[in-house]
Amino acid sequence: MFKLRQLIKSDFCKKCFGCCRFKEKESIWIPKLLEEETYLLKIKKIKLEFKEEIFICSFLKIDSNLCKIYKKRPFECRLYPFLIESKNSNLFLSLHKGCPFIRNNLDSKSLQNYINYLNKFLKKSYYLSILIKNKSIFSSYPQEETIKLNKLV
Numbered sequence: 063m064f065k066l067r068q069l070i071k072s073d074f075c076k077k078c079f080g081c082c083r084f085k086e087k088e089s090i091w092i093p094k095l096l097e098e099e100t101y102l103l104k105i106k107k108i109k110l111e112f113k114e115e116i117f118i119c120s121f122l123k124i125d126s127n128l129c130k131i132y133k134k135r136p137f138e139c140r141l142y143p144f145l146i147e148s149k150n151s152n153l154f155l156s157l158h159k160g161c162p163f164i165r166n167n168l169d170s171k172s173l174q175n176y177i178n179y180l181n182k183f184l185k186k187s188y189y190l191s192i193l194i195k196n197k198s199i200f201s202s203y204p205q206e207e208t209i210k211l212n213k214l215v
Contacts, residue, residue, distance in 0.1 A: 064137045064189065069176040070163045076127045078162055081142060082119040084110060089117070093138035094199040096192060102134060144180060145208065146193060148200035153193055155180060157209040177211055184214055 075081065084092055092108055100106055110117040113124065121130045129135055138146070143161035147154045155177075157164060167173045183189065193200075194215055 064140055064192075066140050066183065067176075067179065068140075069173070070143075070161075074163055079127060080160065080162065081139075082122040082129070084117040087112075087117050090201050090203060092119075093136050093142075094201075095136050096196045096199065098192070099136050103131070103136070108136070141180075144211075145203060146184075146200045146214070147203055147208065147210065148197065149202050152213055153197060153200060153215040154213050155184060155211045156203065157211055158203070159207055159209060181212060190215065 087110055092110070095103065095105070095107060109120040111120050112118075118124065119129075121135070122128075123130055129139070143158040143164050145156045145158055147156040157177075159165065164173070184193065197215075
């Protein structure tokens with residue numbers, strides 16, 4: 063459905079141990095599923111398991127730090143560390159400052175090029191219509207943890 067070019071190489075992600083782990087069982091950071099993904103994955107929401115004092119996505123293989131459903135992973139997982147943020151009935155493309163790759167590359171040309179790519183990609187009528195249809199699943203994140211990039215809708 064959303065076939066995004068990836069910015070961050072998998073080798074970097076496999077060493078991070080940040081994604082797919084949450085402090086609370088009902089964390090705002092848990093990816094939500096688009097309506098279309100609930101049919102594809104045959105689940106209503108991402109389930110978490112409590113392991114080693116933290117909640118972990120049930121699709122994460124802890125020993126290898128790999129996703130069991132990587133090729134079918136949800137849109138929000140594909141998009142991360144970028145976020146679709148809902149605020150005042152609008153949708154924004156935002157960036158999570160908590161990602162180590164982002165912290166190390168905030169001023170890089172490659173990051174700016176990827177932001178431009180995402181803006182064009184997400185504003186295509188097909189993808190924009192999916193985002194609008196699923197508007198209710200997107201969250202408003204803590205302002206100090208994100209960078210709002212641009213308004214989508």
